[in-house]
Amino acid sequence: MSQADFADLDAFRAVAETRSFRRAAALRNVSASSLSAALQRLEARLGVRLLNRTTRSVTPTEAGQRLLERLRPALGEVAAALDAINDLRDTPTGTLRLEVPIIVAKHVLPPIVAAFLKAYPGITLDVRASDVFIDVLAAGFDAGIRYDESLERDMIRLPIGPRRQRFVLVASPEYLARAGTPKHPNDLLQHACIRHRFLSGNAPQWEFEKGRQTIRVNVTGPLIASSSELEVDAAIAGLGLVFTFEEFVASALASGQLVGIMADWWVEFSGPYLYYPSRNLMPAPLRAFVDFVKAFPDGSKAKDGL
Template structure:
């Protein structure tokens, strides 16, 4: 039997692991048809079916399962070896895949990413923005960005972006003129509010603190959405009170469309962290991003 192309073996391993040509194609940044052709070539050369394909699923045959068991470790070692060579470049090449919350993608990453990519033009950055809890490694990401309470304890975490952020409360001037200005968080229970629902389906209660007292309420809502632009638009239209990240609301506050309320009950919390699994050989694009963030934090502190 002629030598088997490594690219076809790698394509088979990725599809078998993902149990989907489309999912494997997304992670590889190629077309599903190219992966299908690679697996077909491999099966023809081996003379055995490796994957059972239906319109809904892809599963490894017994032969495919045995092959995948033997391939996983060697392919991992090859990828690691190639990546170690990457470290000798002045600027590494490759793809860095990050999973981040919407607030980070919209308000924190743009200036950081711009500076990072100018410094490392050989790196392609893939960013998936979602607010739900994600197993970044299982989903094929190199690292994630989350807030401290959502980071697994066995992960390495380094600061990214501002070290303090705030949740503030606001409403349109017309709404406050018509319904009055709440003087205490409990007064909000007599108002109509605009609440956020995360992608995993949870709409969190509103928590307020003034340094001496903590109050948690679940206010009545005229809108519950997972799109911040819609939420702000409804608040600006005067339909209710909104509470969210300060960064989201400040443009509307500056131009007078919204007015901050309950300033004494603003909630402060630590900024986000980049987190990743401890590895003996860190991929070169991730190492470059970690080093870049460390320099950024030192410059902010100086």
């Protein structure tokens, strides 16, 4: 099999697994048209259609599904063989693709990424920040970062970043002077609240905890946004209360632009985890990153486990 044949097969696998030329192209930093050309060459060579393409979807044909099932282990073995050679280098090389929540990209990864890439100059780190839950492996990522409640249970997990985080309720002094200070979660029904909407379309209720008591409040207000920066800026401007990650409002709290409210009802939870499918046959860049995170002096030092 020639190098060109191998590249076309790998292009087919990428498109078939992501069900999208655009997503597969973005993950590989190539154009969608180059992947389309590779598929056309492969289908012409085999004399069979491998993918059904419409303006809205890309799905494998029966022949394409059979080929994909046989290709996955075969290409995995090739990748493992190449990675074995990579282990002989003084430092590993290659690309590590991570899918992470926005809060992690902004407030957890920056110091880790900077130190890691300085330690491993041969590695390229490709990070996609999104709050939409996806199958990271099917989408072509090597690993992901999530919080405990959304982790897939059959994955290896490794603590990364702070081990405890909080959701805090805050507002500007201007707003509190005008509208009063709530004392209980139910008081929020009478207040203007700035809500967050995930890209999935979900705008969740606000959930508060005190001891063993949990209260969920379906708040309303003048703004619903999918941008934490916009939400915090709106709160600073006096438009209402916001309930969000403490990291997003730390500087505004320190400066007095925002004030903490009902601190005894703030919600504390465990920090994020790096997760990946197996300790065996890990790509060298992922192995290097896992070892680096275990030793990084930020409170994330821990052994990985199920």
